[in-house]
Amino acid sequence: MNKEKYHYASRIEILIIALVLAAALLMLILRSCTDNGSHAVIRCGDTVHTLNLENSGEFRFNEADGVVFRIENKKICILSSPCHDKICVNTGYIGNNGQNIICVPEKITVTIKNSKHNNSSADIAVG
Amino acid sequence: MKKTQYIAKLGILLALASALQFLESLIPIPLPLGVKPGISSIVIMYILIFMGFRAALTTAVLKSVFVFATRGASAFFMSVSGGILSVAVMEICLLAYRRNSGSTGLLMLSVSGGVFHNIGQLAAASIVAGSFYTISYLPVLVTAGVVSGAFTGTVLRIILPRLKKRADALTKGVIIKDEET
Numbered sequence: 003m004n005k006e007k008y009h010y011a012s013r014i015e016i017l018i019i020a021l022v023l024a025a026a027l028l029m030l031i032l033r034s035c036t037d038n039g040s041h042a043v044i045r046c047g048d049t050v051h052t053l054n055l056e057n058s059g060e061f062r063f064n065e066a067d068g069v070v071f072r073i074e075n076k077k078i079c080i081l082s083s084p085c086h087d088k089i090c091v092n093t094g095y096i097g098n099n100g101q102n103i104i105c106v107p108e109k110i111t112v113t114i115k116n117s118k119h120n121n122s123s124a125d126i127a128v129g
Numbered sequence: 130m131k132k133t134q135y136i137a138k139l140g141i142l143l144a145l146a147s148a149l150q151f152l153e154s155l156i157p158i159p160l161p162l163g164v165k166p167g168i169s170s171i172v173i174m175y176i177l178i179f180m181g182f183r184a185a186l187t188t189a190v191l192k193s194v195f196v197f198a199t200r201g202a203s204a205f206f207m208s209v210s211g212g213i214l215s216v217a218v219m220e221i222c223l224l225a226y227r228r229n230s231g232s233t234g235l236l237m238l239s240v241s242g243g244v245f246h247n248i249g250q251l252a253a254a255s256i257v258a259g260s261f262y263t264i265s266y267l268p269v270l271v272t273a274g275v276v277s278g279a280f281t282g283t284v285l286r287i288i289l290p291r292l293k294k295r296a297d298a299l300t301k302g303v304i305i306k307d308e309e310t
Contacts (some may be wrong), residue, residue, distance in 0.1 A: 006178055010286045011236035019240050023275045029268035045260060086200055102262045104254065107203045111260045 039099040039114030042078045044071065047109050053078070055097065055114075066110055083108055139180065143188050146172040147195040164273040167243060171281050173216065174239060175292070182220045189216050207253040214249030215242040235289070236282040243278025244271055 011019075044051045046065035053061060053071070055078060061071040068084040077097035080090045083105055090105035096114055103112040150169040158165060169192065177185035189212035197205035219242040226233045247270035255263040 006233070007231055008178070008233040008235055008289065010282075011234055015234045015237040019236065019275060019279070022240075022244070023272065026268045026271035026275070030272065033265065033268065047259070087204065100265060102265060104258050104260070104263055104266075106207065106254045106257045107201070109258055111258055111262055113262050 033100065034098070036099045036101075037116060038076060038097055039101070040117040041115045042071075042073070043113045043115050045111045045113075066108060069105070069108060069110060071112070078112060078114070079103070080105065080110075080112070083110075135180070135184075139176070139184055139188065142172055142176055143191055145169075146188060146192050150192065150195070151199070164269075164277070166277045166280050167246065168281065168284075170215070170239070170242060170246070171285050171288075173212075174219065174235075174242065174281070174285055175289075177216065177219055177223065178233065182216070185216050185220070186213065189213060203257050206257060207250045210253040211246040211249035214252075215246035218242060218245040235286050236279060239282030239285060240275055240278030243276075243281065244274035247271065247274040 040055055042053045042055060044053065044063070044066075046063055046069075049063075049065050051063055053073060055073055055076040058073050058075075060081065061073070062069070063071075068082075070081040070083075072079055072081040074095070075097075077095035079093070079095040080103055083090055085105055085107035087107070090103050090108070090110070093103045096103060096112070099114055099116045101114045104110070146169040149172065153165055153168050173185055173189055173192075176188050190209060193205055193209035193212055196208040219238055222238050222241050223233060226238075248267075251263055251266060251270055255261050
């Protein structure tokens, strides 16, 4: 049982790990370079709500009891939530297209969309 | 190893892993998504290398039961899927090493374990939240898995020779009898 042989890392292993890390970091950088979104799509279980990021304020929904959303400076965050680990609250404000907040215990997802990709173009102000 | 000895050792290691995980959760780390270094995976890797796949899988699942008791059902589901996937991938990694070179690369082992632990948790989170937007967390979680895996692998590299020395000293004389099993 104690005849197990081991080493720390060979050159090839370090190269593989570095490549995986580089790929992940590249995806991170590419993702943070997207445009600002215009809407927040909030899914609470089966129901979907859409909020315009132009409207600042605090929002609550019947389907998400005790969860408070807040929009400020075209960004949205989950201000408070009754869940245990508060990962959703700690995510903070998001506003870039494609970003999202997920609260697993409360089954809530918030996704930022750009209205160019939506059909609800009536809300867009010119300029 | 005798059965009672095996059970006692695994019990102690399980307690150690659970305690480390709990201690870790007490330290507030200002990272998004609740990313943690995963100190308890050092114990899991030790079990996997020296006591085998079944022992490691059992410990990982029982450790998740401890999570269920302290943090609830969805945390349990995420913990158990991350734990099972990471132990399975590390076992595949370990088997490949034993077949090819006979020497295990600890850094590679722990990094693959760390990355696939996070991927397993992400998959569970997607199922619980009923949404596949969670996939956008993948780059963050892979990065975190590599970093935490590098950390735990380095710690394992430092403590393994010392543990081996202690274990050899403790079991000297007893070990000759146990050779047959």
